[in-house]
Amino acid sequence: MRLIDRAGLALMHRFDPEVAHGLSLKALRAGLVGGPGPITSPRLKTRLAGLDLANPIGLAAGLDKNAEALDALARCGFGFLEAGAITPRPQPGNARPRLFRLDADRAAINRFGFNNQGMAAVLPRLEARPRRLPVGLNLGANKDSDDRAGDFARVLTHCGAALDFATVNVSSPNTEKLRDLQGKAALAALLSGVIAARDVLARPIPVFLKIAPDLNEAELADIAEVALSTRVDAVIATNTTLSRDGLQSPHRDETGGLSGAPLFEKSTRVLARLSQLTDAQVPLIGVGGVGSAEQAYAKICAGASAVQLYTALIYQGMGLVAEIARGLDRLLERDGFASVAEATGCKREDWL
Template sequence: MTAAAARIERAGLALLRRVDPETAHGLALTALRAGLTPAPGLISSDRLRTQVAGLHLPNPVGLAAGFDKNAEALLGLSRAGFGFLEVGATTPLAQPGNPRPRLFRLTRDRAAINRFGFNNDGMEAMAERLSTRPRDAVIGLNLGANKDSADRAADFAQVMAHCGRHLDFATVNVSSPNTEKLRDLQGKDALAALLGGVIEARNGLAKPIPVFLKIAPDLDAGALKDISEVAIAAGVAGIIATNTTLDRTGLTSSLASEAGGLSGQPLFERSTHVLARLSLLTDGRLPLIGVGGVGSAEQAYAKIRAGASAVQLYTALVYGGLSLLPEIARGLDRLLARDGFGSVAEAVGTGRKDWL
């Protein structure tokens, strides 16, 4: 990225932070669609190329769900240097989500709180947009359930059946704190039934795809053990750890008391502890994707050494812009080389004991 381009991006970020966060997010998506954002293209190397659940990734740094809820900016995002993209969450029927305001910047904490409530255009619109997706990118969909659904477990399978043919992977999201009682589906029996339905729908596709499970960071040791056992038994391809948290420990912002899920830097340690514990519980039987507070190459590397085969980020882009992505990917390459690792896979779990 040239110095001039960096100055333009910094100026753009400063302007966006002067408007309502959700409006700013919409403007960022508009800029992506218009080709007005950094587009370094493929970022890869022999060290960064890796495989996760059969997916061939040019690098292990992905975009977390929630940034592009409705797959409106896939081309721009696919040129931004990510190793993979996750869009959504998507529910069977379109729904408006919770009333505004529902997104809050916690600038002093480099964090955000959201209570969107699965606002999205629904699976019909999502499938149409995914049908024209870039074919040279690895793209997955976060599956959700409608707020007023009589059978939320069935909703996940329905979205899979409708959109699966356009995807490289799908994620079962039972960990959002913003849909009432959704996290109840993380219980052992409920989760087993839900995953069974999604896997059955996946098996009905002409080309079956990996299914990941995204979990909350607010789970105790017993719940993590149950989830890992259910995921392995159900045939899930991997676990994404973690979604946003309800915890507010250590925040300094005046907006800390807003309801919703907290993401960003304050989540890093909490989510990485959960990741390391899952790594111990699964013992190499499932790949893990580390999410929560990734905002630098060092933090991405820490997630990998705690047990993640790949990482995702979102909130850090609010503060660092899309140019942060190539910085993290290339910085990760240097860190791997510094420590004598020939690949991402060689580094996975090598620092797990530091988080247990």
């Protein structure tokens, strides 16, 4: 990590976490966070659900909820970006404090509750998004909606023309009963509605599904069956966890979803099992605890076609993106793989 990046992170960590989050977005928009631009190679070039990626390293939803810094983020070395989550109407989310750093665990706990400016405010920013890499949107439902399943389709209908992909997020633990939509019948109905909305877009786009890491074997089998039957274009495995096993930090007992390093093993095992259950017929995106090239590579070897990260940036800065991409290239070369696709799933059994 560069000295300037280390100094910047030290400064940010002197602020309340949510204040620091806002300041980091302002720094990005102001051009204070430099980036290397696109990082690619013949080995890193990846095709995911019909999308051409310069590399398989993506930004997970949550950092740029309202699509305010997409142009700056596109210069940081990512292969794809995901904004959101966005709901039909603006909503403030849960009361503060709602974001906590767990420094000793290299983790974070959040209970934001889909705070966002709503689809009408976000659409113009998505329309002005950078075109040099795929940009997607995490779809959410309003907390007080009387038709949460319909909310996902409404956001897609409103914003779909400005997107390269959309993610159905039924796995956040911070909106009451949202995870109930991961049940087999409810999820099949929800996805069918979203896919129907996608199919009437002038330019149909891939639809991804983001799942929780806390599913039992039967629930994961149901997810696999629904993913196959509805023909979602990819599954993102996984969102944050409710588990607190092994945490050391003072904020370990705060309610909300845990992300970061402690999630790596749990989410990777879910990823590998889902790859097995779907017989690798549905592309998977591995997210949860990725903080190094080795961990990104492990997700790929467990069954992922691409990966996403967010929490590790809090501790290692935006330069981590380029470090992971270049390191992944070296690891693929070391093991004789000509592409990410060749490596995908090669060590899946190690995680089962």
